[in-house]
Amino acid sequence: MRVVFGAGRVAELPAEADRFGLDRLVVVGTPGRAEDVKLVSTLLGRRVAGHFEDARMHVPASVVRAACEEVGRLGADGCVAIGGGSVIGLGKAVARRTGLPVIVVPTTYSGSEMTPIWGITEDGRKRTGRDIGVLPRSVVYDPELTRRLPPRVSGLSGLNAIAHAMEALYAPDASPVTSLMAEEGTRALATALPILIDEPGDLPARTLALRGSWLCGLCLGQTTMSLHHKLCHILGGTFDLPHAETHSILMPYVAAFNLPAAPAADAAMSRALGVAAPASELARLGALAGAAPSLGELGLAESDLDEVMRQVFSQPYANPRRLWPDEVRGLLLAALRGTPVQASG
Numbered sequence: 265m266r267v268v269f270g271a272g273r274v275a276e277l278p279a280e281a282d283r284f285g286l287d288r289l290v291v292v293g294t295p296g297r298a299e300d301v302k303l304v305s306t307l308l309g310r311r312v313a314g315h316f317e318d319a320r321m322h323v324p325a326s327v328v329r330a331a332c333e334e335v336g337r338l339g340a341d342g343c344v345a346i347g348g349g350s351v352i353g354l355g356k357a358v359a360r361r362t363g364l365p366v367i368v369v370p371t372t373y374s375g376s377e378m379t380p381i382w383g384i385t386e387d388g389r390k391r392t393g394r395d396i397g398v399l400p401r402s403v404v405y406d407p408e409l410t411r412r413l414p415p416r417v418s419g420l421s422g423l424n425a426i427a428h429a430m431e432a433l434y435a436p437d438a439s440p441v442t443s444l445m446a447e448e449g450t451r452a453l454a455t456a457l458p459i460l461i462d463e464p465g466d467l468p469a470r471t472l473a474l475r476g477s478w479l480c481g482l483c484l485g486q487t488t489m490s491l492h493h494k495l496c497h498i499l500g501g502t503f504d505l506p507h508a509e510t511h512s513i514l515m516p517y518v519a520a521f522n523l524p525a526a527p528a529a530d531a532a533m534s535r536a537l538g539v540a541a542p543a544s545e546l547a548r549l550g551a552l553a554g555a556a557p558s559l560g561e562l563g564l565a566e567s568d569l570d571e572v573m574r575q576v577f578s579q580p581y582a583n584p585r586r587l588w589p590d591e592v593r594g595l596l597l598a599a600l601r602g603t604p605v606q607a608s609g
């Protein structure tokens with residue numbers, strides 16, 4: 265995978281397309297972000313065969329089918345996806361179905377561009393998998409493009425990236441390299457996000473945050489995720505809760521639950537966040553970003569927890585602390601009610 269990183273470097277997109285011999289590209293975007301699609305289309309000029317601007321969160325299968333039909337109708341030889349994790353996810357899903365390459369220009373901090381993980385939602389279930397074929401051929405990170413990203417989207421998607429790092433630190437297949445990336449990615453985002461919430465146009469902080477999401481995304485792609493990602497996956501796929509906000513609300517509870525069972529991860533998170541109690545700091549950052557105070561505020565009901573629990577325990581899952589149903593339900597209830605997170609962890 266190639267990475268082009270730096271302010272103004274989106275101008276190198278045509279050279280990236282030429283490097284792979286792509287000259288019938290479909291530009292993929294999301295409703296409300298027509299200006300991004302226009303910018304990329306203008307840069308790519310004659311290499312653009314058409315557009316598909318209907319990417320949605322959690323990548324509904326119906327949208328994937330529609331995008332693939334359009335790609336086929338246009339005789340495209342690849343896609344350029346510009347946007348957040350939802351757009352990148354659609355680009356990957358199209359790559360998986362058509363075998364065509366995708367080039368990605370990320371504009372949030374989800375980290376998806378760095379992973380071979382695809383996800384598709386159908387009939388109230390989100391399926392995910394790993395396939396090296398969906399990994400973007402080239403990723404163009406340009407902090408200039410993120411200067412008008414709203415503070416809330418910056419904060420919540422940045423916390424989603426920190427969640428990748430936290431779970432990478434206690435992953436069963438963590439390595440010294442993934443742990444270094446996780447700690448440094450967390451430090452970069454935890455430093456940049458409060459600045460961006462106050463000053464969204466701050467270019468050095470934008471650059472630092474993109475660097476952090478690059479590192480955290482790599483961690484996600486290279487390790488096995490645990491309870492936190494499992495819960496968010498279920499809450500997003502089955503209950504349609506918003507992805508990054510769900511991560512932001514739940515992460516402090518999972519940190520308080522898991523980190524005491526993973527001392528090295530706990531120490532790394534403490535160093536990266538510059539505090540003794542990472543869980544409380546993650547809760548503070550979530551509130552600063554504008555996350556709702558509880559999963560209940562997002563619409564999750566206590567009666568939904570039976571289904572969440574059924575799915576969590578439907579197959580074995582990696583986790584540093586043994587999972588007992590009453591403890592997992594207790595964690596979920598606390599997050600659902602917005603009970604103040606325990607200072608431990």
Ligand SMILES: NC(=O)C1=CN([C@@H]2O[C@H](COP(=O)(O)OP(=O)(O)OC[C@H]3O[C@@H](n4cnc5c(N)ncnc54)[C@H](O)[C@@H]3O)[C@@H](O)[C@H]2O)C=CC1
Pocket residue numbers: 294295296297320321322323347348349350351353371372373374375376377379380381382383409410411412413414417420421424484507508
């Ligand atoms: N497969 C993987 O490795 C991963 C996948 N994901 C997936 O990514 C999705 C969530 O991604 P997010 O980026 O959090 O959300 P998103 O892609 O839905 O974007 C959030 C909002 O930000 C807006 N936005 C994007 N760029 C903007 C800009 N430059 N200026 C102003 N507004 C802008 C979008 O229009 C949207 O309203 C989920 O579907 C999740 O499953 C997330 C992480 C990793």
Ligand SMILES: O=C(O)/C=C\C(=O)CC(=O)O
Pocket residue numbers: 353381382383384390392424484493496497
């Ligand atoms: O949950 C995450 O942030 C990481 C992976 C995914 O979102 C994959 C997916 O569900 O699309």
